[in-house]
Amino acid sequence: ARKLAWNTRSSWKPDIGESMEKILAQVQAEVTEILQNDHEFSRAVQDFTVTARVKEAYSTWKKMLHNKFDHILQVPDAIALRIVLNTKKDYEDEPDEVTRAKERALCYYAQEMCLQRWAPSPEDARFKDYIAQPKANGYQSLHYTATTNWQGEVWSMEIQVRSGEM
Numbered sequence: 001a002r003k004l005a006w007n008t009r010s011s012w013k014p015d016i017g018e019s020m021e022k023i024l025a026q027v028q029a030e031v032t033e034i035l036q037n038d039h040e041f042s043r044a045v046q047d048f049t050v051t052a053r054v055k056e057a058y059s060t061w062k063k064m065l066h067n068k069f070d071h072i073l074q075v076p077d078a079i080a081l082r083i084v085l086n087t088k089k090d091y092e093d094e095p096d097e098v099t100r101a102k103e104r105a106l107c108y109y110a111q112e113m114c115l116q117r118w119a120p121s122p123e124d125a126r127f128k129d130y131i132a133q134p135k136a137n138g139y140q141s142l143h144y145t146a147t148t149n150w151q152g153e154v155w156s157m158e159i160q161v162r163s164g165e166m
Helices: 016-037 039-044 057-067 096-117
Strands: 004-006 012-014 045-054 079-087 142-150 153-163
Touching: 016 039, 016 045, 016 079, 016 096, 016 142, 016 153, 039 045, 039 096, 079 096, 096 142, 096 153
Parallel strands: 079 153
Antiparallel strands: 004 012, 045 079, 142 153
């Protein structure tokens, strides 16, 4: 069943939740295609996944209260994509630290490919490099807030990149 909401221009349009899911599906497919079709990335990667999520309602509500946001679309990471990759070993006895270094470099490369397609949010790009500066609990990942257009509207989303080891 399709959920519809009435807007002020006297026309029907999908609700925000449905739009979020459609945006994520579109961007997820596009990220996957970009990565699969990049020769350098394909040569270096063993495998990768691109997953998408809409932030849980409670976390979204807490962030809205904390930042005094009036609308869910003001939450920069209300929708997010996560790229998780693993690199190929160049040879059987390649030391793990060499493989991990290659994975870190590949994370930055994947983020750069995303940046070429989805510009950072002009209001608040929110670049977070938890690879160079891991969190106290050991968490490592690259995050940035990007924008995409959907049915004539600009939507914020977060793009995260990490290795399977991270």
